[in-house]
Amino acid sequence: MDKMKGHVLEADSMWLEYEGCKILQNIYLQMQTGHVTGLLGRNGTGKSSLMQMIFGTLRGQNQSVRFNGDYVSHPYQHPGLISYLPQHAFIPSNLRVSEVCRLYKVDFTDLCRHFQDLEQYNLTRVKDLSTGNRRLLGTLLVLLMPVAFTLLDEPFAALSPLSIEQMRRVITEQKARKGILISDHAYEDVLGLADATYLIVPVGRSILLKDVYSELEEFGYL
């Protein structure tokens, strides 16, 4: 993938229902390389589901994900296109940190450049890391993977204030080479990073925020 050229990833007509219960209705969202896009919404409004649909691992009633205008049926199957940080643990826990770095095509030295404390865990098995360090490792792997777009579901949860600050710096650095979508309840952190922010409002519609704080209040998020 040509990193010098700008790329656009669009999620269009995203429709999701569970047993007749409407979660997402006709959502549109756009990401572009060089930009951080924020995704906010109250608990249960469907942010995680939307990310899984964009990644391609959850099928809704309708969805259209387009890369530079071309429909992509399962984005995660395209090498170099997309990475996704789910809320749950996802790294094979029996592998050593150095092995998962190879698996995700991330240079361990580069990873430690961002978080020096991780240096000592090169040969540690993932299951022996603390919960916070496992989350930190997972978030860094997904962020540093050589892909055009990265989806981050709650990257700040389980991180200490100092780690959040450092992670914000990594995100800002990485946006120079990719497009990043962030959903987190630490909305100030999201707004501080985002070039544009979408709010999912009940029931399942998305709004591109313009007058950010007054719209967040108007739609009952704050």
Ligand SMILES: Nc1ncnc2c1ncn2[C@@H]1O[C@H](COP(=O)(O)OP(=O)(O)OP(=O)(O)O)[C@@H](O)[C@H]1O
């Ligand atoms: N497998 C499922 N079957 C039925 N309902 C589901 C299923 N998965 C999710 N839901 C429902 O879909 C809605 C959206 O869930 P989702 O996890 O996407 O929301 P969210 O905005 O990410 O929430 P949070 O901020 O609390 O993480 C919720 O009401 C949830 O209960």
